[in-house]
Structures are given as C-alpha cells and as structure tokens.
Amino acid sequence: MVPRDFSRLFHDSRCGRVFLFIGGIKSMNFKERVVKSLQTILQDKLDGQTIEKLIERPKYSHLGDYAFPAFSLAKIEKRAPQQIALDLAKELQGDDFAKVEAVGPYVNFFIKHDELTSAVVSTILSKGNQYASQSESKGNVTIDMSSPNIAKPMSMGHLRSTVIGNSISLILDKVGFDPIKINHLGDWGTQFGKLIVAYKKWGSEDEVRQDPINNLLKYYVEFHEEAEKHPELDDEARLWFKKLEDNDEEALKLWRWFREESLKEFQRVYDILGVTFDSYNGEAFYNDKMDAIVEELKEKDLLKESQGAQIVDLDDLDLSPALIQKSDGATLYMTRDLAAAIYRKNTYNFAESLYVVGNEQSEHFKQLKAVLGKMGYDWSDDIRHIPFGLITSGGKKLSTRKGNIILLEEVLSDAVRLAKAQIDEKNPNLPNKEQVAHEVGVGAVIFHDLRNDRLDNFDFNLEEVVRFEGDTGPYVQYTNARAQSILRKANHTVDATPSQLELTDDYSFEVAKELLKFNEIVQRAAEKYEPSIIAKYAINLAQLFNKYYANQRILDEDKHLNARLALVEATSVVLTESLRLLGVNAPKEM
RNA sequence: GACACAGUAGCUCAGCUGGAUAGAGCAACGGUCUUCUAAACCGUAGGUCGUGAGUUCGAAUCUCACCUGUGUCACCA
Numbered sequence: 001m002v003p004r005d006f007s008r009l010f011h012d013s014r015c016g017r018v019f020l021f022i023g024g025i026k027s028m029n030f031k032e033r034v035v036k037s038l039q040t041i042l043q044d045k046l047d048g049q050t051i052e053k054l055i056e057r058p059k060y061s062h063l064g065d066y067a068f069p070a071f072s073l074a075k076i077e078k079r080a081p082q083q084i085a086l087d088l089a090k091e092l093q094g095d096d097f098a099k100v101e102a103v104g105p106y107v108n109f110f111i112k113h114d115e116l117t118s119a120v121v122s123t124i125l126s127k128g129n130q131y132a133s134q135s136e137s138k139g140n141v142t143i144d145m146s147s148p149n150i151a152k153p154m155s156m157g158h159l160r161s162t163v164i165g166n167s168i169s170l171i172l173d174k175v176g177f178d179p180i181k182i183n184h185l186g187d188w189g190t191q192f193g194k195l196i197v198a199y200k201k202w203g204s205e206d207e208v209r210q211d212p213i214n215n216l217l218k219y220y221v222e223f224h225e226e227a228e229k230h231p232e233l234d235d236e237a238r239l240w241f242k243k244l245e246d247n248d249e250e251a252l253k254l255w256r257w258f259r260e261e262s263l264k265e266f267q268r269v270y271d272i273l274g275v276t277f278d279s280y281n282g283e284a285f286y287n288d289k290m291d292a293i294v295e296e297l298k299e300k301d302l303l304k305e306s307q308g309a310q311i312v313d314l315d316d317l318d319l320s321p322a323l324i325q326k327s328d329g330a331t332l333y334m335t336r337d338l339a340a341a342i343y344r345k346n347t348y349n350f351a352e353s354l355y356v357v358g359n360e361q362s363e364h365f366k367q368l369k370a371v372l373g374k375m376g377y378d379w380s381d382d383i384r385h386i387p388f389g390l391i392t393s394g395g396k397k398l399s400t401r402k403g404n405i406i407l408l409e410e411v412l413s414d415a416v417r418l419a420k421a422q423i424d425e426k427n428p429n430l431p432n433k434e435q436v437a438h439e440v441g442v443g444a445v446i447f448h449d450l451r452n453d454r455l456d457n458f459d460f461n462l463e464e465v466v467r468f469e470g471d472t473g474p475y476v477q478y479t480n481a482r483a484q485s486i487l488r489k490a491n492h493t494v495d496a497t498p499s500q501l502e503l504t505d506d507y508s509f510e511v512a513k514e515l516l517k518f519n520e521i522v523q524r525a526a527e528k529y530e531p532s533i534i535a536k537y538a539i540n541l542a543q544l545f546n547k548y549y550a551n552q553r554i555l556d557e558d559k560h561l562n563a564r565l566a567l568v569e570a571t572s573v574v575l576t577e578s579l580r581l582l583g584v585n586a587p588k589e590m
Numbered sequence: 591g592a593c594a595c596a597g598u599a600g601c602u603c604a605g606c607u608g609g610a611u612a613g614a615g616c617a618a619c620g621g622u623c624u625u626c627u628a629a630a631c632c633g634u635a636g637g638u639c640g641u642g643a644g645u646u647c648g649a650a651u652c653u654c655a656c657c658u659g660u661g662u663c664a665c666c667a
Contacts, residue, residue, distance in 0.1 A: 056609070069609060071647060081647080105647090106610065149667080186667065283667090309665050318593085326665045333667050360661050362594065389595085390661070397661090426629065440629090452603065455595065457660065464602075468629050470615040471603080478629045486626050524606070536604065539614080550622090550631040568626095590629080 064108030081105035114502035117512040124570040125496040132519045138176040139351030149186030150262040151216040154408040165356040167531035175526045185282025193241030198223040212261035286339040322367040359387035389457035415466040416441035439585040447473025451535040479542035483572040484588040507548040538578035
C-alpha cells in the first residue's frame with residue numbers, strides 16, 4: 001500500500017533523480033508528440049494548431065491510440081488520401097512510437113504501452129487526489145441550489161438541484177474556483193397566507209409538533225381542495241400574507257415556527273446526502289431589499305405600467321415582459337431574484353453566478369439577465385442558468401399541491417435498507433455494515449441522478465434508482481473496493497520510479513489510457529457544468545479495470561508485481577476522486 | 591399558436607468541437623467462482639440513429655422543413 005504522505009516520501013527519497021521524474025511527467029502529453037512529429041514533415045502545408053484539431057482518438061484500439069486523417073491534405077496536394085497516409089506512415093517510422101501505420105486514409109499512431117503506463121501511473125501516484133486539479137485561483141462562483149419550500153417535504157425534484165449543484169461546486173473547486181453554495185429557501189410568498197389559513201381552520205399545535213412537514217403539507221393540500229369549492233379562501237389567504245408582510249405579530253410567529261421546524265427536517269436530509277451550504281438566505285431575506293430595486297428600476301426609467309402591474313418591457317429582446325410588481329403592489333419572484341442577484345454581486349463579487357433550477361424556468365432566467373443588463377450591470381453576462389430535466393411519476397408532473405410527490409427521505413431510506421440487505425447476503429462479515437450500507441445506498445441514488453445528461457427528463461422508478469448492478473454508483477464503488485482489497489492483501493509499498501511501473505499487456509494499457517483522460521474529463525465537466533461527464537467516465541474506467549482484474553492475475557510474485565499494484569493504486573485514486581466529485585463516498589470495503 | 595428542450599436496440603441511456611465497423615447497462619439466452627470480493631467477467635441475440643431534403647470527400651452529429659412528446663408563455667415559484 002502506498003503510504004498517505006506518499007508524495008513527500010517520493011520527493012525526499014528521489015531528489016537525486018528529479019530530472020528523470022520530470023521527464024516522465026512531460027512525456028504525459030502523447031498527443032503533442034504526435035502533433036510535433038507530423039508538424040516537422042508537414043511544415044509548409046499545415047500548421048500545428050490545424051494538425052492538433054485534426055488528430056482524433058480511434059474508436060477501436062487495433063487502429064492505434066491517435067490517428068491523423070489525410071482528407072484535408074488530399075485537398076491541398078490533390079492526391080488520394082490513402083496514398084498520402086501511406087507516404088506519411090513511411091516517413092514517420094522511428095523510435096517515438098511503437099508503430100505508425102497507414103490504414104486507408106488514416107495514419108494510425110501506436111504509443112508504446114510501457115512508456116504511457118509508467119508516465120501516467122507515476123504522475124497519479126505523486127499527485128494523489130490532486131491529480132487533474134488546478135491551483136490557479138479563478139474567483140468566486142455563487143451557486144443557487146436546492147432551494148426547497150418551507151412547509152413542504154423535499155421531493156425527488158429537490159434532489160436534482162441539490163445533488164447537481166453540489167457536484168458542480170466540487171468540480172469547480174477542483175479547477176480553481178471558490179464555490180459558494182446558497183440555499184435560496186422558499187420561505188416567503190402567498191403560500192404562507194394559505195398555510196396560516198389552513199392551520200387556523202384545520203390544524204393543531206400538537207400535530208405540527210409531532211410531524212411538522214407532513215402535517216403542514218396535509219393542511220396545504222387540504223386548502224387547495226377546499227379552495228376549489230370555496231374561492232373566498234384565497235382572499236383570506238391573501239389577507240394573511242399581507243398581514244405577514246406588515247409584520248403582524250401572530251402571522252410572524254406562525255411563520256417563524258413553520259420555518260424553524262422545516263429547516264430541522266431539511267437538515268436531516270442534507271446530512272444524509274452529505275451536502276452543506278454557505279448561506280441559507282432565502283426569499284424572506286430579501287424582503288427589505290425590494291423597495292430599493294423597484295426604486296432603482298423607476299430611476300432608470302425601465303418600469304412601465306401594464307394592466308395595473310409594473311413591468312419591464314423586454315419586447316426588443318423577444319422576451320415576454322418581466323413582472324416586477326403586482327397590481328396590488330406586492331412584489332414577485334422576479335423582483336426577489338433581482339435583489340438577490342445584486343446582493344450576491346455586492347457580497348461575493350462573483351466571477352460567475354449559477355442557478356441550478358429546473359428547465360421549466362429557463363424563460364425566467366433569460367428575463368432576469370435581460371433586466372439586469374438593461375439596468376446597466378455588465379456582469380449580467382456572468383449569470384448562468386444551469387437547467388435540468390423534469391422528474392415525473394407515472395408520466396405525470398410532480399405537484400405538491402395535488403399531493404403527487406415522491407418523498408426524498410423515503411427513497412433514501414429504502415436505498416439504504418436495500419444496500420444493507422445486499423451486504424448481509426454478499427459480505428455478512430463486513431465490519432461497519434451500517435456505515436457502508438449508508439454510503440452505498442445513498443451513493444446509488446445520487447449517482448443515478450447524475451449519470452445522465454442534466455436535461456434528460458426521467459420517470460421515477462424506485463427499482464431503477466436503487467439498482468446496484470451495471471451502470472450504477474455501487475458498481476463503481478465495488479470496483480474500487482476490489483482494488484483496495486488487492487492493495488490490502490499485497491501489503492507492499494509501491495515504488496513509483498517510472499522505470500518500475502512499466503507494463504506491456506493490452507488490458508493494463510486500456511486502463512492507463514483512460515487514467516490519462518481524467519484531466520480533460522474534469523475540464524470538460526467544469527466547462528459544461530455537467531457532472532454526468534464525470535459519472536460516465538467513472539463507469540468507463542471501472543469497466544476497463546474490471547476487465548483487467550478478470551484477465552490478469554495481479555498478486556503474482558514476479559518482476560512486474562510493483563507495476564501492477566501501482567496501476568491498481570492509481571486506478572483507485574482516480575475512481576475515488578471521480579466519486580468524490582459527484583458527492584459520493586468510496587468505501588474501501590463493501 | 592410562439593418559443594425552449596427532446597426523439598438512437600424491447601426498456602434506460604452514451605456517442606466530445608462532423609470522420610474508419612453506431613456503443614454501454616437492464617431485460618432474454620448460454621458460459622465463468624479449489625486462485626486477488628461473481629455487486630464481477632466472457633459470449634449470443636437485438637438498430638430504416640423520428641421523417642424528408644440540404645451542406646460536405648464524409649452526417650447519429652451541422653442547416654432547413656415536417657411529424658411526435660414534454661415544458662413555458664403577465665400578476666405562482
């Protein structure tokens with residue numbers, strides 16, 4: 001096993017050979033090597049940048065590790081690309097590659113297995129979980145995420161925002177940003193008028209104390225049912241919300257109580273998920289900042305009256321108008337988000353401001369950006385809506401009002417229970433069963449949510465969500481646990497000198513090539529705010545490692561033992577780090 | 591109706607800025623545990639990439655039209 005303070009040990013014991021080590025790292029850029037060798041031949045025809053853009057990674061490994069298509073040269077030279085490829089391959093023979101071969105119109109480059117493996121593995125072992133990290137500081141990024149509504153239980157819908165936002169924060173942190181996670185709680189609005197009315201009519205203090213959220217929800221659903229028959233209830237609700245806004249003592253007291261009880265329950269779910277926040281400033285927090293916004297809009301001559309309401313006209317941008325103030329003078333969602341955006345800029349001076357909110361609100365965020373732009377804030381360009389797809393149940397949209405919800409906490413506890421049953425069956429002597437069951441069950445749910453493109457809609461299906469086989473979180477965790485198990489059994493301190501890490505078989509080579517890709521994977525995930533890129537990568541790496549594991553004996557006492565163990569260790573580092581970036585734990589045993 | 595997002599194997603989905611034979615997982619069928627955790631591995635079967643044009647040496651990928659699904663479209667968030 002590699003000791004924890006491995007990197008220090010490495011440098012101390014090998015300072016005499018630092019140059020050699022640096023040489024190993026430099027040669028990590030194999031693509032560059034391909035570009036350079038082509039460039040020396042093609043100087044007058046194509047520049048380096050063009051060549052680099054043309055280089056691709058073949059789909060099949062029998063076609064090499066990098067390939068150069070000769071089509072664009074064919075145009076320049078007016079010759080058949082097949083012929084050009086043949087000529088190029090002939091010229092490129094030499095020590096730099098294991099093989100350079102023309103196949104049809106392509107020149108295929110084969111990297112030497114031992115060279116690539118040892119370069120990648122030594123780099124990973126020396127950097128540990130800092131592999132693919134960037135230290136350059138890129139500034140603050142606020143992330144608006146989770147944002148459940150007070151007095152309503154967290155549903156699968158909130159899971160998406162929470163888990164995607166959390167993963168994005170981890171990914172951005174890895175590439176050098178300072179994420180600030182903001183839970184913009186839905187703790188204000190007319191629904192509190194409804195809730196107060198419902199509580200006063202049908203509720204009891206005892207009930208709320210016993211099971212706050214479920215009973216508050218019950219009142220809320222009941223209100224909507226009754227209000228269909230008795231519309232005057234809505235007027236009553238509006239009245240109570242007005243009281244709340246006017247700091248009426250009874251209304252405020254109830255509001256505070258509902259909020260406090262709700263937060264306690266949310267916290268329980270966040271603890272299960274392992275998610276923390278830097279701010280819980282929700283809608284209510286901006287209450288006293290609304291007038292200033294309305295004033296500012298007025299001053300900048302952006303407000304217009306329309307049908308009794310105050311709007312900002314966005315016709316010139318092909319957007320429907322942004323509603324700032326209702327005809328009764330009350331402010332709206334948009335107004336609060338304007339206040340929040342400005343407050344966040346002033347408080348955090350963000351480089352980017354992200355909103356992890358469902359796709360159905362994309363229009364709203366376009367409007368928000370547009371209004372901020374019209375207000376003269378050039379940083380409105382730094383505001384980004386990170387949308388995600390809808391979760392449905394039985395093909396229907398989830399609606400708190402109609403009582404059609406999937407309780408997040410129930411899903412999580414089901415998942416943990418099933419994970420526990422799995423452990424009892426497969427590994428009954430495992431120490432720490434409860435802890436591992438928790439990590440595996442919750443990991444399955446989180447991973448399931450992150451493995452697909454954010455924007456994909458999906459219909460909820462418990463069996464699907466808590467599956468432990470195939471393309472799942474537990475599969476990745478299991479792969480890592482097997483790797484760890486080997487390292488435990490080996491009881492061997494890995495020597496990370498590049499010359500001690502050379503492997504030549506195809507299975508290990510495929511693993512090493514995948515490990516090499518981690519850098520650009522992290523980069524792409526950060527650029528696209530897309531955790532699924534990491535999740536897919538983790539599955540891919542796990543698949544390749546499992547093939548290696550199934551086909552090559554690792555714990556054999558021969559001269560390559562150290563190299564094989566080093567590859568296992570490096571794989572475990574990257575699998576663990578991939579899972580961490582998704583917000584999933586990687587138990588060492590399961 | 592307008593706008594947005596989507597349509598790839600029976601099901602759930604990959605397929606990066608266009609490139610060589612369209613890939614995984616589930617489900618089905620068959621094989622692999624005296625050897626490093628079988629939550630795994632190997633094999634078989636399964637596809638008019640919604641439809642039709644266009645751009646290109648080359649299109650699942652880009653453009654346009656159409657069809658289908660979902661969402662949004664002024665006092666909810």
